[in-house]
Amino acid sequence: MxxxxxxLDAIRLTIALAAVTTVxxxxxxxxxxxxxxxxxxxLAALVEALVALPxxxxxxxxxxxxxxxxxxxxxLGRAWESLTGSRLAFSFSALVIGSVIYSLPFVVQPLQAAFxxxxxxxxxxxxxxxxGPLDQFRCLVLPLVRRSYIAAASLGFAHTVGxxxxxxxxxxxxxxxxxxxxxxxYDQVESLNFAEAHRLAAGLVTFSLVxxxxxxxxxxxxxxx
Numbered sequence: 001m002x003x004x005x006x007x008l009d010a011i012r013l014t015i016a017l018a019a020v021t022t023v024x025x026x027x028x029x030x031x032x033x034x035x036x037x038x039x040x041x042x043l044a045a046l047v048e049a050l051v052a053l054p055x056x057x058x059x060x061x062x063x064x065x066x067x068x069x070x071x072x073x074x075x076l077g078r079a080w081e082s083l084t085g086s087r088l089a090f091s092f093s094a095l096v097i098g099s100v101i102y103s104l105p106f107v108v109q110p111l112q113a114a115f116x117x118x119x120x121x122x123x124x125x126x127x128x129x130x131x132g133p134l135d136q137f138r139c140l141v142l143p144l145v146r147r148s149y150i151a152a153a154s155l156g157f158a159h160t161v162g163x164x165x166x167x168x169x170x171x172x173x174x175x176x177x178x179x180x181x182x183x184x185x186y187d188q189v190e191s192l193n194f195a196e197a198h199r200l201a202a203g204l205v206t207f208s209l210v211x212x213x214x215x216x217x218x219x220x221x222x223x224x225x
Contacts, residue, residue: 007200009176010184017092017167017180018160021099025107025156026149028100033111034137037118052109054102063169066098070170090172095180098166106155114148115141154215158208 003011036048054062070089071077080088088094118141126136142149164182171178173187181200188197 006175006179007184007196010179010181013092013176013178014161014180014182017095017099018157020096021103021160022107022153022157024096024100025103026153029104029107029111029152033108034115036108037112037115052105055105059102059163059165060169062102063098063166066094066101066166066170070094070097089170090174090178092171092178094170095167095178098170099160099163102163102166103156103159106159107152110148110152110155111145114145118144150218151215154211158211162204162208 032047032051036044036051067089068074069076070080070087072081072087072089077088080086080093084093088097122140123136126140131139162182163180164186167178167180168183168186171180171183173179173183179187181204185197185200185204188194188200
């Protein structure tokens with residue numbers, strides 16, 4: 001059975017959202033994970049708790065507060081509309097922001113654990129030879145943690161694909177604009193189209209299983225989050 005135009009749009013949006021979110025997570029998560037791996041104390045513990053909060057916080061709670069922040073009458077909402085000419089709430093940009101926050105621990109925690117295993121003596125040796133902090137990170141750290149980057153990117157991508165509560169709260173259910181696969185599945189169930197719902201659900205299960213199988217098979221280590 002061929003996919004409908006609405007399902008193709010949902011697949012396209014889901015892949016685009018997961019890709020943009022994953023790239024953003026790696027850019028944001030790398031310095032954050034590095035800082036957390038090298039810091040101790042109250043401030044670091046608080047930041048680490050905030051990063052891990054989405055792991056236990058109901059997605060609808062996070063989505064609710066983000067929706068309030070994105071409203072047109074808030075400072076963020078007005079600033080966004082002034083800069084872009086469009087509203088932030090119920091937009092693709094809102095989905096990206098919410099997805100980055102909700103998937104942050106799935107990228108930061110594997111990277112933080114990998115950075116913490118980098119020997120301090122290796123960095124000291126690099127500094128002794130004249131390598132600056134960026135050169136140390138690029139030439140010494142990155143080769144050691146490349147597998148962790150693959151794991152972090154895979155987890156961030158897969159987790160974004162499977163999001164529901166956050167994206168529903170801040171993006172709604174607008175076909176072609178914010179209706180990702182998880183929302184399309186929910187829409188089919190509400191309409192009692194169980195055959196279509198089963199096809200979408202089976203596709204998501206298959207994708208998630210294959211991705212995790214390849215990750216564990218290829219990396220040879222267990223990801224702790």
